[in-house]
Amino acid sequence: MTHALPILNHQPRDPRVPPPAPAEARRAGRLHDAHGRVIRDLRLSVTDRCNYRCVYCMDPDHRYMPKRDLLTVDEYLAVARGARDLGIDKIRITGGEPTLYPDLDVLLEGLGALGFEDVALTSNGSLIDEAMARRWSERGLRRLTLSLDSVRDERVNEITRTNATPAGVIRAITAARAAGLDPIKVNAVVMRGRNDDEIADFADFARTHAIDMRLIEWMPLDSGRTWDREVVVTATEMLAAIERRHALVPVDRTDPHATALNFAFADGAPGRIGIIASVTRAFCGACSRLRVTADGKVRPCLFSHEEWDLKPLLRRSGTEPDVAAFIADAMWTKQAGHGIGADGFEPPERGMSAIGG
Numbered sequence: 001m002t003h004a005l006p007i008l009n010h011q012p013r014d015p016r017v018p019p020p021a022p023a024e025a026r027r028a029g030r031l032h033d034a035h036g037r038v039i040r041d042l043r044l045s046v047t048d049r050c051n052y053r054c055v056y057c058m059d060p061d062h063r064y065m066p067k068r069d070l071l072t073v074d075e076y077l078a079v080a081r082g083a084r085d086l087g088i089d090k091i092r093i094t095g096g097e098p099t100l101y102p103d104l105d106v107l108l109e110g111l112g113a114l115g116f117e118d119v120a121l122t123s124n125g126s127l128i129d130e131a132m133a134r135r136w137s138e139r140g141l142r143r144l145t146l147s148l149d150s151v152r153d154e155r156v157n158e159i160t161r162t163n164a165t166p167a168g169v170i171r172a173i174t175a176a177r178a179a180g181l182d183p184i185k186v187n188a189v190v191m192r193g194r195n196d197d198e199i200a201d202f203a204d205f206a207r208t209h210a211i212d213m214r215l216i217e218w219m220p221l222d223s224g225r226t227w228d229r230e231v232v233v234t235a236t237e238m239l240a241a242i243e244r245r246h247a248l249v250p251v252d253r254t255d256p257h258a259t260a261l262n263f264a265f266a267d268g269a270p271g272r273i274g275i276i277a278s279v280t281r282a283f284c285g286a287c288s289r290l291r292v293t294a295d296g297k298v299r300p301c302l303f304s305h306e307e308w309d310l311k312p313l314l315r316r317s318g319t320e321p322d323v324a325a326f327i328a329d330a331m332w333t334k335q336a337g338h339g340i341g342a343d344g345f346e347p348p349e350r351g352m353s354a355i356g357g
């Protein structure tokens with residue numbers, strides 16, 4: 001007797017599409033991950049291009065993604081609408097260097113109309129002038145974070161591999177202040193043997209320019225894969241170096257999702273210090289972030305090996321609920337922690353400039 005083979009009625013799963021999340025992923029009007037964390041903060045990268053090649057970020061021979069793979073401004077806005085539907089109320093535009101993105105004003109205009117509580121942007125500051133900062137502010141940008149890894153001209157040249165100097169960032173600070181952007185933060189990645197002798201100078205920079213200076217531990221996210229644990233200057237070392245020159249007082253951590261340990265100057269001088277100890281004091285348990293790359297990949301974690309491709313859905317003109325559902329499913333796969341330092345840790349395939357910092 002012969003038996004008919006059963007007809008299997010399931011299609012192989014598309015590896016670019018996340019498995020469906022349970023209904024509890026969306027509760028109380030908020031998006032949650034499988035570890036109980038609320039996701040409320042979207043980092044949207046709008047380009048992987050950059051006019052710098054910072055030594056801790058981008059290899060000199062780094063290759064960009066083909067232009068056709070990058071999302072259009074309407075697609076970025078569709079991502080933002082989907083995220084907004086899930087209760088995500090903070091958005092940061094980043095890259096690569098987002099000021100190189102030609103549709104930045106259009107994007108900010110669109111985001112302004114979506115009613116995000118907080119719209120911020122991270123930039124190396126090289127191209128920012130007063131007119132630009134004012135336009136952004138009128139479109140709803142609230143906060144600006146800049147990057148400056150040395151207060152010395154020749155060091156900025158070496159680190160960025162360009163002829164940039166601190167003067168560009170100082171100009172951007174002035175422009176941002178005139179446009180009412182507040183707070184203004186300045187990031188520095190501190191590396192042993194490169195700029196760790198300037199830690200207290202960064203504190204002086206914060207005082208002189210009345211900005212929040214944020215000192216960051218170098219993470220294994222450079223595209224050249226040159227990261228070396230020995231080169232990481234720890235939060236403890238950074239604090240000690242500042243306190244040799246200025247007494248600090250901790251600032252109340254009102255935001256439980258804040259990534260920085262924040263300090264004010266004990267003598268009441270303007271400016272603040274934030275230490276971002278991503279390597280030695282991981283804050284993964286409080287992480288509220290979702291990342292979408294310039295080519296439309298949803299990355300639940302900076303260190304994800306898995307990323308979920310939203311672009312086909314966007315290019316099929318997926319509806320807002322479809323986009324929201326895709327994001328919710330993707331975020332349910334968010335890993336508990338980055339695992340730097342754990343046995344078998346492998347950095348992600350993409351570097352920081354291609355993920356969005």
Ligand code: SAM
Pocket residue numbers: 050056057094095096097098122123124125145146147187188189216217218219220221222352353356357
């Ligand atoms: N180009 C802009 C800039 O430099 O501000 C925005 C993108 S950049 C990737 C965002 C932030 O990531 C910068 O402040 C940069 O210093 C930081 N960053 C880049 N690579 C890093 C790494 N390997 N470890 C820690 N921070 C890094």
Ligand code: SF4
Pocket residue numbers: 050051052053054057058095096097124147353
């Ligand atoms: Fe460009 Fe920013 Fe990376 Fe420097 S840190 S190479 S400015 S993306």
